[in-house]
Amino acid sequence: MNDLLEQFLVETRELVQSATEDLLALEGRPGDAEAVNRVFRAFHTLKGSVGLFDYPPWFALLHAAEDGLSAARAGNLAVDARLIDLSLEALDATARWSDAVEATGRLPDTAAGESSALAERYRSLLSPGPRSTTEATGAVPDWAARLVASMAEAPAGPSTAVRYRPRGDCFFSGDDPLGLVRKVPGLLAVSVEPAMPWPPDGEFDAYACNLDITLLAGAPRPEVEAPFRLVSDQVTVVDVYATGTARPSSASAMDPVVAAILGEQLLAMAAPGDTETAHGRLEACARSAANALRSIGRDADAERCREALERGAASLGPAIEAALAGGGATGPRSDREASGAYERPSGAHGGGTARTLRVDAVRVDALVSQVGELVVARNALGRLAARAEAGENPVTLARAIREADADIGRLATSLHRDAVSLRLMPLSEVFRRFARPVREAARSLGKEVRLDFEGEGTEADKGIVENLFEPLLHVVRNAVDHGLEDTGTRLRLGKPAAGRISIAAGQDGDGIVVSVSDDGRGIDPAFIRRRAVERGLRSRDAVSAMDDVAVTDLIFAPGFSTAGSVGALSGRGVGMDAVRAAAERMGGRVSVESRAGAGTTVALHLPRTVALARVLVVGIGIESYGFAMDAVDEVVRVPRSAIHAVAGGAATVLRGRTLPVLRLADLLDRRYSAGIAMEALLLVVRADGQTVALEIDRLEDRLDAVVRAPSGLVGTVPGVGGTTTLGDGTVLLVVDPAALLANLALVGQGTSGDGR
Structure with a gap:
């Protein structure tokens, strides 16, 4: 995996997370204009980053999302559940596709279909109804209508028309307008005209682009838009609905771009001009025509144009016209080249996961400083060795060795502490991921849930932070599903309508404690005893002899559940043995405290780091x-x-x-x-x-x-x-x-x- 792609994946995940948080915040504050702006900027940045790589379905989805959020910013689209849910789905797709690109180097096979469906839903928000006005009436802009009219017969079925007006300084940005046009799949016709009239006299600026390019393609709109993803501000795209037989003229039977180039050379030769520039103009036209013909394998026609130039203007024009009339098959240009498809180079990243870690520069500086002190201490050992060889008094030498050992020990301890701190990450990296699953679980169950966080700044080793989400997610889902009562029950019990779940973290000596607490119904030890006997986990005599703490601990037994029936989410205790196993794999343990009617707290006691x-x-x-x-x-x-x-x-x-x-x-x-x-x-x-x-x-x-x-x-x-x-x-x-x-x-x- 190259460095650019690796950095793109890291930043993509950060943008997905921040946009998700802002979208969830918009549910409670739909009028928060700044939150809408942040979400828009996140999608805009994602689109620009994806545009650096050749993933057309991904780009098309983000472009549609950006259009929807742009309308929301302008006040033309309501920030409601439909827009929020759709945008969250787009972020989900982006996250999954990021993982796929990291693992395989390409998008999943289902990406194109998923992108098209989501993009269509965005368009339906912007233009309700089965089809836009332009599509319904068949009306198209004049430039597109002229392009269709230039063809011998109208194209059969729907097609896509594009008007591309490159910026005047596009060459300095590395853009190749005609190169982009040639990447459009299914080209049917191309027209190249000056965007502004050429000055009749005066100096010609060869480095300024003065082109107005229009084209018609039979490929789906997302595929046609893909080559222009980095110049979308210079492009207008419309859908053309027409009937007829797609049999273009003989000029268009060759590559449409080449046909357009040859046509422009004929116009340039016919334009009035003075005799001083006539020869240079003819030579430029001959070279342009020959190069265009060679690009499609028409070497013989290209040679005829070169020979015609030697004979003069009277011969060059007919040679170009003959090439246009000849049409014929293009050269050995593959479909992959025609569509502009991107092929991964051999040796590109295929599998595995990139391991990256962002480190505060202050911590790195401290580590470098400690290494410098350690080098000084090591040099002191060399002097002690020389004193020993010189036969210095053993008592004095022993005292000096102990002092050197103490210095090196102090530096080793400090160096280890600073090195380990490089891997420390705040638990906010984990906590911020829970707002979405809690929202979805609560909505699916028809409950109101308020999620609180405490101690997000607590730091732990990167390995602990990365492996903490799954066990905590299981505990949180159980709390929403079977810990919290429904709204009606809570009101009857005198509790607030919205249940509260608190995820907290804090230091515990050399370790940390991460807990999930709810204010729900709690765990009833008597019920646990009955369920343990029913499921054959313990005998009746055994559970009778156990105190309430030991009985509550039975929820960690494999196969135990307090749920009366299987639901969409796990019952409290189902799979809790996996939570305990996950804590033990991280070198920690898990405990549970509960009071019937007051709530439950599940705590994971974990090491902070390898210290x-x-x-x-x-x-x-x-x-x-x-x-x-x-x-x-x-x-x-x-x-x-x-x-x-x-x-x-x-x-x-x-x-x-x-x-x-x-x-x-x-x-x-x-x-x-x-x-x-x-x-x-x-x-x-x-x-x-x-x-x-x-x-x-x-x-x-x-x-x-x-x-x-x-x-x-x-x-x-x-x-x-x-x-x-x-x-x-x-x-x-x-x-x-x-x-x-x-x-x-x-x-x-x-x-x-x-x-x-």
Whole structure:
């Protein structure tokens, strides 16, 4: 994929998203002129960008959309549901075609039909009725009528007439007027005349275009307009409806453009002029005629024109007339060349997805600065090596090495932080995509829904942001479908008619929490119990022994649903196991809180990024585990006598507060026969708003480490939040206290950690 196309695809997606947001805003504020202007500018920019490439159906659709929105800007078309819905469909098509071009390099086979249908709907908004006045009456402009009259017989069926008046400076813009005309498929007739009378005397400006080109083509209008997509302001296109046999004169039997060029040479030769310029004019006419004939493979006629020039004006005119009268087949010009079709060069992008990331220049500058400091620190190591070779005192040298190590460690930490920040993206990139699906879901169900966002500026790794939309979309759709009551029910319950869905994000230590909340009916634990038994997910005795939190977690069990019947959208719980699986793939977890009649909140707890973290290494038995320092409050030793047996476990009082005491070995299902020490070493950690003390055997180390999400078999170990590699190459499991304790609570209720 070339750089221009790649940039076009990136900008197209941004324009589609911004235009979608403005269209949705127009539903509530149809009179917002600035929003209409923004939508128009988005479509105008999209059309101009598509015009750089050869995608006629795409260009035709965007051109029709631009016409509709231009009428809306001028106040000639109402900004109502019809225009908004149609424009959203056009944006949907643009988004799908962008993906197709990125994947295959071309538009889908259905693009032409879809473009034609949507464009016709735009035209029907502008001109209601089966056919415009011009079409209905058969009336055409004078220039088009003259073109049809110039033909021996009128064309059969509908055709398209074009009047192209290039700008005077078009050559300086790289335009080739006749080249564009030759790309029009199905040419039937062409006429080339001066746009303004040629000056009878004076200097002739060879670099100024003074052409008025009219043509008639039998191809569909979108195909005829396509070659002129970059000069649409210089073109007038009309539909011509006539009956007859499409058998043009012999002059038109050759290429119509060539016939027009030859005719113009005859007119130029017949024009009055002085004797000083006569020879130059004849030579120019002969060369133009010969070149035109060669372009269609009529080399013999071209040579006759050259020879006639040597004999004089009396011979050149008849030679050109003979070429016109001869007609005949054109040269080996393929249909593809005639239609101006674009052929992708070999080696062009065929598959795969472009990976791009926009980065704030300030972050790049900070990274470059850190690299410079690291180079300086590395040079200091060279001086230390020289001092060691010189036999410097080992004590002094060791102190200097430790200082250098501390400097490099500080720079490595800072460098990693700045490098990771390059991948950070605001969650607004995800949040802004939900307005459209919520609107469509609410309309299909006849509900009123207000969507709120909070914490859009929260940043997360690009991989997290890109993979967050699908699981959140499922939760949001469930909230609209089965979380929120219908308007009548809400009014009877004393709630506002419009239900509220809130998507929020925020920091949670080294991670983020993204939640979807609604103010609907909530989840009734009693109903969940009955449904779980009905579907055979749990026995009656098992669900009776579970508390409400564990029962609510059953919505994540595969196949579970609270919906009484299958609807257009999933019932709350259907596929929620996929939401949990998606969160776990991103190295996080999902939780749910609900109050019957008050609403439900589904929260995804996710890592913010692959970060360099301070890790405390502890040991139990012969194994070592890591804890993020941010989750550790303190490490204390307490006498065994200070740990008391309580209902369901053990607890101790530390600084005036009672903390549950749990053995880390028991939580990780490790059994060791080590003796019981007189004192217990406790690791006090925070997890989901509660503080607990974990008994460990020893403290081993503190280190800076890159903690990565667990994968493979390690990802199935309960309570493991990540892994890191130690200096000797061994893998250290980093414990997630919240996940470890959540798993303990579920196991204590007789359920597995995934709700199954």
